[in-house]
Amino acid sequence: MNMTVEAKRKNSGVEEGRREFSFSSRDFNVLRGLVKALTGIDLHEGKSDMVYGRLTRRLRELNLSSFKEYATLLNADIEGEEVRNFVNSMTTNLTAFFREPHHFEHLKNRVLPHLMKVNAASRRIRIWSAGCSSGEEPYSIAMCVAETMPPGWDVKILATDMDSNMIDTGSKGVYKEERIAGIENNRLHRWFVNGTGSNQGMVRVKPELRDMITFKCLNLMDEWPIKGPLDVLFCRNVIIYFDAETKKTLIDRYFDLLASHGTLFVGHSETLFGVTERADLVGQSIYEKL
Numbered sequence: 001m002n003m004t005v006e007a008k009r010k011n012s013g014v015e016e017g018r019r020e021f022s023f024s025s026r027d028f029n030v031l032r033g034l035v036k037a038l039t040g041i042d043l044h045e046g047k048s049d050m051v052y053g054r055l056t057r058r059l060r061e062l063n064l065s066s067f068k069e070y071a072t073l074l075n076a077d078i079e080g081e082e083v084r085n086f087v088n089s090m091t092t093n094l095t096a097f098f099r100e101p102h103h104f105e106h107l108k109n110r111v112l113p114h115l116m117k118v119n120a121a122s123r124r125i126r127i128w129s130a131g132c133s134s135g136e137e138p139y140s141i142a143m144c145v146a147e148t149m150p151p152g153w154d155v156k157i158l159a160t161d162m163d164s165n166m167i168d169t170g171s172k173g174v175y176k177e178e179r180i181a182g183i184e185n186n187r188l189h190r191w192f193v194n195g196t197g198s199n200q201g202m203v204r205v206k207p208e209l210r211d212m213i214t215f216k217c218l219n220l221m222d223e224w225p226i227k228g229p230l231d232v233l234f235c236r237n238v239i240i241y242f243d244a245e246t247k248k249t250l251i252d253r254y255f256d257l258l259a260s261h262g263t264l265f266v267g268h269s270e271t272l273f274g275v276t277e278r279a280d281l282v283g284q285s286i287y288e289k290l
């Protein structure tokens, strides 16, 4: 999802100048605590306007008159439907096909050829895109796999996100044409189908790619129904939202799950320096398990 669309959708309650509902620092702190407990996302003071903007729509839809009432409602049924809406409103889903292209070049030119050798007996490769947003990341991975691997290999990609709206979008594999603007022509023709009639202006990824991916709603703070070992893990632009301790715990869990010499891709502004000593930096924000 791109920033403009996301900002419009999620911040649709922002009214410049004056506020429709009062929003005290206590209100912010209560909601901030809830976000942290539910998702690991650590919102700093500067995010108060963002939280206000994203949640006013929820208050209106629920016909509530204050943030205090909203927090009470959330706390009254912590596994309820509204908690899901709350969590979905708090996530930042910015993503793109082939975002940080050097990661996909490394995957195609280094990681997959290496796996073809070391996994030659099992002919099996397992990949996880953790925090996959609306699916562009796992579909980019799937294109690399389909373009590189010979037939006869069992390659599966698990794509998870805590935001159920994003998992719905990813599962459908249907995107606005503008989302594929940066993809080279031969790839476009090979992997996408243009919509016609009422789907004019949309594209759909081809079933060959779709079938390689399992989309699932999963909160990284919860138990993971994943056995491992995993060969490749993408967790990009996700840990940036977590505090140091949450980040450390998560990264440790990733390395427990990765096969020896498995590869972890993180976002361009994320580093494992000071977080773990279980991996070598082998490329720009690319780590290999020791």
Ligand SMILES: C[S@@+](CC[C@H](N)C(=O)[O-])C[C@H]1O[C@@H](n2cnc3c(N)ncnc32)[C@H](O)[C@@H]1O
Residues within 6 Å of the ligand: 039, 040, 041, 091, 092, 093, 094, 095, 096, 099, 130, 131, 132, 133, 134, 137, 160, 161, 162, 163, 166, 218, 219, 220, 221, 235, 236, 237, 238, 241, 267
């Ligand atoms: C900025 S997007 C990154 C998408 C993609 N990985 C990329 O780099 O293009 C971050 C995603 O992480 C997800 N996320 C944040 N906290 C999460 C958590 N605790 N469990 C699962 N997903 C989470 C958000 O819902 C969001 O879709």
